[in-house]
Amino acid sequence: MGNCRSTARVLPGKNHVLDLEWKIQDFSSLLETGAKSARSDRFHCSGFEWDLEVSPMHKKLDARTAYVALRLVMTARKRVEQGHSVHAVFELSIYNHSNGTYYGCKASHTFDLKNFYSNKHCLIPLQELLKSAAFLVDDSCVFGVEILKVDVTSPEKKAVVVHKKTTTVQNLFVQNKGFIKGTYTWTMDNFPKLDSKHFVRSPTFEVGGHKWYIVMYPCGDKYSTGCLSLYLYLDASKKLPLESKKVVTVTLSILDQKNGKHFTRTTGLLVYTKGFGWADFLGLKKLKDPSGGYLVGSHCLIKADLTIVGSSTEGQV
Incomplete structure (x- = not known):
C-alpha cells in the first residue's frame, strides 16, 4: 500500500495557472477496472517531460480509509544523466467546481537517474469524493499539477527557470464495457x-x-x-x-x-x-x-x- 503524505488545503482559485489540467471522464468506470493507478499522457515543462499519476483507492500504512492520491512522475529519464539530479517544487490538486478553487498540496521531490517518482500525496478520501457534488460532476473530476520551481544539480551547475505557458488539457475516457x-x-x-x-x-x-x-x-x-x-x-x-x-x-x-x-x-x-x-x-x-x-x-x-x-x-x- 505504501506511504502517503496528506497535506491537502485550498489552493488559489481561478488565477491558479496549471501546467496540466487532467479531466477523468467516467470516474466510476475507472474504479470498476480495479486498476491501482492511472497515468496521464506526457506534458512538457522546463525542458523535461512529466506525467501525473492518480491512485484512486490508495491506503496509508495500517489504515482502512481509501484515499485519492496523486504523484508527479518524470518521464524523460534520458535527460537525467549520471551525476545529475532535478529538484522540483510543485502543487498537486483536484478542482472544486462549486467555488472555482483547487484543493490540494504543495510538495517537492528530487528526481535522478533511478528515482523518477515523487511520493504519493493523499488529497481526499475516496468515499468523500464519490458523495461530492463539487469535486465529482457528471461522474467526472479534474486533477491538476503546477510546477513552481526546478533546480538542476550537475557538474556544470546548470540552472533552470520555469517559464509559464499555456496549460496542457487532457481528457481520459474509460470504457465501461467492450475492452x-x-x-x-x-x-x-x-x-x-x-x-x-x-x-x-x-x-x-x-x-x-x-x-x-x-x-x-x-x-x-x-x-x-x-x-x-x-x-x-x-x-x-x-x-x-x-x-x-x-x-x-x-x-x-x-x-x-x-x-x-x-x-x-x-x-x-x-x-x-x-x-x-x-x-x-x-x-x-x-x-x-x-x-x-x-x-x-x-x-x-x-x-x-x-x-x-x-x-x-x-x-x-
Missing part, C-alpha cells in the same frame, strides 16, 4: 548467446488494430543493475493518432517452464504514446536459477497481455 484484449508469447531459443550490451526485440504482433513489440535488455539497460529490463512498445510505423490515444493496461511475464509459477508485473492505466516497462523487471540471479524454470537450457518464454480500456485526448487553453 479489447490481446496476448502474445515470445519464444527465445538462444538467450545465453545474446549480446549483453544491446537490446533484442520480438516480432511485432497486433492488438486493437495496432502493432506492438517487446524489447528486452538481457543484462539490463542503463537504469538497472543486475536485472533483466523488459518493455512493451508501440510500433513507430503505426503511431496512434494524436487526437485520440489509447489507454491500456499491460502485463509482462516471464513464464516458469517447470513449476508454472510465472513471474509477472502489471501496470496501471497508461496513455500509450510509445512504450512502457521495467528497467529492473527481474534480477539476473533469480532469472538464471535452475530451480526457477525461467531459463531452461537456452529457452526463455516472455508473454505480453494487453488490454485497451479507453482513450485520451489533448488540447491547450
Whole structure:
C-alpha cells in the first residue's frame, strides 16, 4: 500500500495557472477496472517531460480509509544523466467546481537517474469524493499539477527557470464495457548467446488494430543493475493518432517452464504514446536459477497481455 503524505488545503482559485489540467471522464468506470493507478499522457515543462499519476483507492500504512492520491512522475529519464539530479517544487490538486478553487498540496521531490517518482500525496478520501457534488460532476473530476520551481544539480551547475505557458488539457475516457484484449508469447531459443550490451526485440504482433513489440535488455539497460529490463512498445510505423490515444493496461511475464509459477508485473492505466516497462523487471540471479524454470537450457518464454480500456485526448487553453 505504501506511504502517503496528506497535506491537502485550498489552493488559489481561478488565477491558479496549471501546467496540466487532467479531466477523468467516467470516474466510476475507472474504479470498476480495479486498476491501482492511472497515468496521464506526457506534458512538457522546463525542458523535461512529466506525467501525473492518480491512485484512486490508495491506503496509508495500517489504515482502512481509501484515499485519492496523486504523484508527479518524470518521464524523460534520458535527460537525467549520471551525476545529475532535478529538484522540483510543485502543487498537486483536484478542482472544486462549486467555488472555482483547487484543493490540494504543495510538495517537492528530487528526481535522478533511478528515482523518477515523487511520493504519493493523499488529497481526499475516496468515499468523500464519490458523495461530492463539487469535486465529482457528471461522474467526472479534474486533477491538476503546477510546477513552481526546478533546480538542476550537475557538474556544470546548470540552472533552470520555469517559464509559464499555456496549460496542457487532457481528457481520459474509460470504457465501461467492450475492452479489447490481446496476448502474445515470445519464444527465445538462444538467450545465453545474446549480446549483453544491446537490446533484442520480438516480432511485432497486433492488438486493437495496432502493432506492438517487446524489447528486452538481457543484462539490463542503463537504469538497472543486475536485472533483466523488459518493455512493451508501440510500433513507430503505426503511431496512434494524436487526437485520440489509447489507454491500456499491460502485463509482462516471464513464464516458469517447470513449476508454472510465472513471474509477472502489471501496470496501471497508461496513455500509450510509445512504450512502457521495467528497467529492473527481474534480477539476473533469480532469472538464471535452475530451480526457477525461467531459463531452461537456452529457452526463455516472455508473454505480453494487453488490454485497451479507453482513450485520451489533448488540447491547450
